[in-house]
Amino acid sequence: MTDQISVADLPLRPELRGQSAYGAPQLTVTNQLNTNENPYPPSAGLVEDLVAEVARLASTLNRYPERDSVGLREELASYVSRQTGVQVGVDNVWAANGSNEILQQLLQAFGGPGRRxxxxxxxxxxHPILAAGTQTEFIDLPRTGENFSIDIDAAVQAIGEKKPDIVFVTTPNNPTGGVTSVADLRRILDAGREAGGIVIIDEAYAEFSGEPSAAELIAEYPASLVVSRTMSKAFDFAGGRLGYFIADPAFIEAVMLVRLPYHLSTLSQAAATVALRHSNETLATVDALRGERDRVVAALEELGYGVVPSESNFIFFAVPGDAHDIWQRFLDHDVLIRDVGVTGHLRMTVGLPQENDAFLAAAATIIGEHT
Structure with missing residues (x-):
């Protein structure tokens, strides 16, 4: 064996030197509330159907999967039409390995060296990690106020001045949970169209929100709007790794130029299709999580924590002291939440009732230590 080297010894691209990989702590704790997963497992009926479908397909795994995932995209289009009220077809939907690959493909097609x-x-x-990976310059415009909202006037001005090739808007926003209204999205879209770029609305947590989907704006902005979504959150399907976007068919043609061939395996397509066919029972957990979210918010506020209004399955709250120290105190109580690097704030994922009770008990003890 040769002497071990580090990444600093490799001829890495200059803009990647000193960067950190994405990652939430993967620790074994009783109350794991740090990665925004749906805590409810897939239903018994879904599991039974999935096992039968895998058994049916197992003898075909010597062959490549259906390259363009047409059957899966048909199921996704049907689901989107029902869930959003916007009628879309297979040519409006594209699927990949989680929304991360969706965003990466869009950056490969519309970002790159010399683009922003x-x-x-x-x-x-x-978002900035994917930008760096595709050599796309990332421009940061901070959110403002105690609720971390987008200053729409400042956003429109920045888009006009910087003329970015891509604008990211996450709604509900992660990690804060707030939403950007359709009226404000229109202002951003108008500015983006004027600047000649595209706007990617990241709706990973849309099912938890009462706001209408930005998909209703695609007909108005066919050349500049892409709506990105995932099955990882509301669908109890984080391990299935399935993301998708909704847009004018021209965007599907564009990402086909950069996607890897056969990027979705036969089993991935089958699992996602089965999950979509069980969407009614799966999404029943969303109402339960909304109720738990509201319960936890009320309890945190009663304890004296400042809470950012959330329309997602997580809660962003202010803490009394150094955020990382408070994160460790929760961990000491067997509760794993997320320190996302925002001064004075932490994020917790809404879990099962007993997990939320454990979180609130820890929160009560911790704030008691700081009063």
């Missing part, structure tokens, strides 16, 4: 993407932070931490 504008994002509103704090937001999904993969």
């Amino acid at each position: 993407v504008l994002g509103f932070t704090p937001s999904y931490s993969m």
Whole structure:
């Protein structure tokens, strides 16, 4: 064996030097509330159907999967039409391995060297990482106020001045949970169209929100709007790794130029299709999580914590002291939540009732220590 080297010894691209990989702590604790997963497992009926479908397909795994995932995209289009009220077809939907690959493909097609993407932070931490990976300059426009909202006037001005090739808007926003209204999205879309770029509305947590989907705006902005979504959150399907976007068919043609061939396996397509066919029972857990979210918010506020209004399955709250120290105190109580690097704030994922009770008990003890 040769002496071990580090990444610093490799001829890495200069803009990647000193960067950190994405990752939430993977620790074994009783109350794991840090990665925004749906805590409810897939239903017994879904599991039974999935096992039968895998058994049916197992003898075909010597062959490549259906390259364009047409059957899966038909199921996705049907689901989107029902869930959003916007009628879309198979040519309006594209699927990939989680919304991360969706966003990566869009950056490969519309970003790259000499191009820029504008994002509103704090937001999904993969946006600047994906930008760096595709050599796209990331422009950071911070959110403002105690609720971390987008200053729409400042956003329109920045888009006009910087003329980014891509604008990211996450709604509900991760990690804060707030939404951007359709009226404000229109202003951003108008500015983006004027600047000649595209706007990617990241709706990973849309099912938890009462706001209408930005998909209703695609007909108005066919050349500049893409709506990105995932099955990882509301669908109890994080392990299935299935993301998708909704857009004009021209965007599907564009990402086909950069996607890897056979990027979705036969089993991935089958699992997602089965999950979509069980969407009614799966999404029944969403109402339960909304109720638990509201219960936890009320309890945190009663304890004296400042809470950012959330329309997602997580809660962003202010803490009395150093955020990382408070994160460790929760861990000491067997509760794993997320320190996303925002001063004075932490994020917890809404879990099962007993997990939320454990979180609130820890929260009560911790704030008692700081009063």
